[in-house]
Amino acid sequence: MIVEQVLSSGLAGSALSASAAGVPRRLRRMTGRSGARRSTTRSSTATKAGRRTRLPMRGDLAASDAIMLRRGAATLLGQAAAQKLSQNAAAITTSAATLSQSWFADVPMAPKDPILGITEAYLATKRQDKINLGVGAYRDDDSKPVVLEVVRKAESRIAGSEFMEYLPIGGLKAFNDLSVKLAYGEDADCIKEGRVAAVQSLSGTGSCRLMAEFMKRYMPGAKIWIPKPTWSNHHNIWRDAGVEEAIYRYYKPETRGLDQEGLLEDLGMAKQGDLVLLHACAHNPTGVDPTVEQWQEISKVMKEKKLFPFFDMAYQGFASGDCTRDAQAIRTFLADGHQLGCSQSYAKNMGLYGQRTGCFSLITASPEETSAVESQMKAIARPMYSNPPLHGALIVKEILGDEGLKQQWYDEVKGMADRIITMRALLRKNLEDMGNPLPWNHITEQIGMFCFSGISPEQVDRLAQEHAIFMTRNGRISMAGVTTKNVGRLSEALHQVTTA
Numbered sequence: 401m402i403v404e405q406v407l408s409s410g411l412a413g414s415a416l417s418a419s420a421a422g423v424p425r426r427l428r429r430m431t432g433r434s435g436a437r438r439s440t441t442r443s444s445t446a447t448k449a450g451r452r453t454r455l456p457m458r459g460d461l462a463a464s465d466a467i468m469l470r471r472g473a474a475t476l477l478g479q480a481a482a483q484k485l486s487q488n489a490a491a492i493t494t495s496a497a498t499l500s501q502s503w504f505a506d507v508p509m510a511p512k513d514p515i516l517g518i519t520e521a522y523l524a525t526k527r528q529d530k531i532n533l534g535v536g537a538y539r540d541d542d543s544k545p546v547v548l549e550v551v552r553k554a555e556s557r558i559a560g561s562e563f564m565e566y567l568p569i570g571g572l573k574a575f576n577d578l579s580v581k582l583a584y585g586e587d588a589d590c591i592k593e594g595r596v597a598a599v600q601s602l603s604g605t606g607s608c609r610l611m612a613e614f615m616k617r618y619m620p621g622a623k624i625w626i627p628k629p630t631w632s633n634h635h636n637i638w639r640d641a642g643v644e645e646a647i648y649r650y651y652k653p654e655t656r657g658l659d660q661e662g663l664l665e666d667l668g669m670a671k672q673g674d675l676v677l678l679h680a681c682a683h684n685p686t687g688v689d690p691t692v693e694q695w696q697e698i699s700k701v702m703k704e705k706k707l708f709p710f711f712d713m714a715y716q717g718f719a720s721g722d723c724t725r726d727a728q729a730i731r732t733f734l735a736d737g738h739q740l741g742c743s744q745s746y747a748k749n750m751g752l753y754g755q756r757t758g759c760f761s762l763i764t765a766s767p768e769e770t771s772a773v774e775s776q777m778k779a780i781a782r783p784m785y786s787n788p789p790l791h792g793a794l795i796v797k798e799i800l801g802d803e804g805l806k807q808q809w810y811d812e813v814k815g816m817a818d819r820i821i822t823m824r825a826l827l828r829k830n831l832e833d834m835g836n837p838l839p840w841n842h843i844t845e846q847i848g849m850f851c852f853s854g855i856s857p858e859q860v861d862r863l864a865q866e867h868a869i870f871m872t873r874n875g876r877i878s879m880a881g882v883t884t885k886n887v888g889r890l891s892e893a894l895h896q897v898t899t900a
């Protein structure tokens with residue numbers, strides 16, 4: 401032990417023990433047999449007396465520890481003896497510091513986020529005509545990021561506002577009220593009857609995380625059923641919350657469409673009380689959404705089996721250009737009398753990506769239940785981030801709270817959705833006009849930001865290497881990256897890698 405070495409080298413034979421009164425607790429902890437901190441491997445050496453003494457390990461003795469050591473020694477031994485001890489401690493601290501490069505030297509590198517890898521490869525490519533189809537953020541026809549006009553207008557209204565205070569834990573109440581109306585409908589019974597518990601969240605990711613934590617506490621033993629494939633962060637979010645995951649079939653590669661049969665069969669195996677994660681619209685990464693009839697079937701099965709629906713709605717309005725139509729699935733479940741949960745994000749549909757603006761809501765059975773549930777949502781949020789950000793919530797409140805601005809937003813979100821729909825049509829037409837033998841109908845049948853093209857990982861690699869066109873290896877094309885200027889080159893490259 402370090403202190404043992406100090407004592408034996410500086411004050412051999414001292415009757416004093418490190419556990420004597422007056423030694424600071426932290427010092428005693430350091431001197432205890434099991435007190436070695438942060439070392440995973442232990443090494444030892446034999447002293448002359450045959451006693452095995454552990455050598456100082458990386459991280460054993462930090463500068464603050466040395467101060468404690470000297471103070472403790474002074475208490476124990478008096479100033480003169482402590483001075484000698486202090487010199488020895490200093491020497492050992494220096495050698496420990498040499499060993500101790502960092503507290504974090506043993507932290508391994510986390511796996512790279514696949515999307516970040518694409519961006520890196522894209523940036524590293526020198527070609528002027530390179531295309532990035534990896535990012536999940538909207539771009540205009542010049543491949544530029546967009547700030548909506550209506551957002552600028554709302555910003556000018558809130559500019560100069562003196563209000564920079566903390567929001568309450570649950571966020572801006574007016575924002576929450578307007579958000580749930582957007583999701584469930586202006587006249588939804590659950591809202592009128594005070595049966596919606598809602599808090600402002602850190603965008604869609606934050607909403608999902610709150611749901612996962614809430615589920616862990618108040619739906620004990622329930623599994624989360626996640627579609628295959630899904631937005632990859634879903635797995636991480638529920639895993640980190642310690643919730644067990646089950647997978648249900650969703651996508652059928654042969655048809656490049658929905659595997660409704662597999663989906664219903666898998667959900668048939670779920671146990672009463674399990675939670676099913678559903679993408680409300682514009683499924684990421686496939687772009688495949690159930691039809692109205694298929695949603696009705698899913699709702700019916702889930703009602704019978706008493707499964708809890710949780711809708712991740714990251715693209716309301718962005719899919720079809722119509723916010724009501726994109727909330728159709730949720731409205732179907734409401735009509736069937738489900739209690740459900742919803743994650744809303746304003747990242748894509750208002751372009752508020754970095755403002756982290758979202759809403760997490762749960763439908764309850766009564767106003768009393770709403771109060772209790774909401775109080776627990778806040779109890780979860782408080783130690784995580786205390787309270788949500790203000791700026792985005794004020795913008796959304798301005799827009800949704802003003803009929804004129806709301807209409808302008810509807811028009812602008814439709815503009816974004818329509819641009820993407822047009823690019824889908826162009827891409828498909830080009831490939832068909834080139835006489836490509838593969839079916840490409842799925843490009844226009846899928847909806848939202850992504851097109852699950854169906855090309856293989858090897859073909860994706862060829863697109864990157866031979867054509868400087870980048871996308872995730874599962875063949876997902878971010879349609880937001882397709883423009884009138886690059887769709888021709890993209891079509892030709894796709895034609896080449898799928899035919900030669």
Ligand SMILES: Cc1ncc(COP(=O)(O)O)c(C=O)c1O
Nearest residue numbers: 536603604605631684714745747
């Ligand atoms: C299905 C889905 N859910 C949630 C999110 C989270 O988005 P954010 O946290 O930026 O709102 C995304 C983003 O890509 C998504 O595609």
